[in-house]
Amino acid sequence: MLANYGYKDASGDYFITIDTDRCDGCNNCVGACPANVFVVVDEDPNDPLRDEPVAMVVAEKKKKLKYECNPCKPTSNRPALPCVESCKAGAISHSW
């Protein structure tokens, strides 16, 4: 499942997509994100019949991703995003 967390407002689209079929709940993203955007839960709340740990975006951060992720996204010389780098399974992507 592609889980798109975030929002769209007049200033743009701000979504973090987690491919839950690739995510193995390893916790790397949780440690890598300086803004603590990620959390690993024992059961995917959007897929209740599957009992595997999976990463998701913390509920309180979901509506302010533009600002939470801002420090990792300078306008020039942008380094690789720590969350995307840390995910060996390649399950995380950003829409902006």
Place this chain on the structure above:
Amino acid sequence: MAEEKKQEFWRWTESNWKDPDMDWRDARFITVGIDVGSVSSQSTIMADGQVFAYANMRTGSDSPDSASNALNYALEATDLPADRMDYCIGTGYGRVNVPFADRSITEIACHARGANFIYGPAVRTVLDVGGQDIKAIQCDGKGKVTNFLMNDKCAAGTGRGMEVFADLLGVSITEVGDRSFEVKEEPAAVSSTCVVYAKSEATGLLRKGWSTEEVLAAYCRAMAERIYSLVERIGVTPEFAITGGMAKNRGVIDRLMPLIGLECMKTKWDTQIAGAAGAALFGYALCQKGKGRKK
């Protein structure tokens, strides 16, 4: 003192329904889904995975009360004793506030499952336009979510926005759809879908001499475009179905479908019960697996 006259154009009718041909005594499992949304609350009672009764009400200021009201309203239509229920699942925005629920499941999962039930297994893209959020969901033939997006930060293009507009223009919410097509020429969309700004823009248009119908048409178009921009993000695969209260507003839907380029699926069921129906189906699945309530 002048007499106070109060009219609420946004009020839609509450309803309850029971399948007259079904007897709950024949059923092995009675499961209940309660969907407490930001604007409306639904309860669906299922007997072995088939809808036995449902109710559709407005959510009050107290979520636990709204949940039990919705359930009692559905029970009212039946002779089912309240303690006969095998499993109850809460869903929706207020899902953690259903005190008598055995567990809660997100509305994303429930809406996909519910749409699979009320529209049939051919549905692949579900658009739920709720009271204060929009969900675009892709699912497989079993109603399992494969891709989803929920915008609950901004109420633009949602049911509550339409209620505000109905009230502003003094048009009953159920007539908005038809009235919005009573225009000689389709006007351009209002430039802002933000409920607050769109309201002030509409006031400006009325002052410029636009008719009520033209303003409705312009707002319905803006909502359709806003909804389309969200659906576009996850992509549309046929068949396409719409759940939630907005599915009943042809002013928005008939403007949205040409943008998407598909036909919208039809159903005999009330589109607002999709979430509650999905929750009841999850309850049924859990009971069948022996994961029901510990007795």
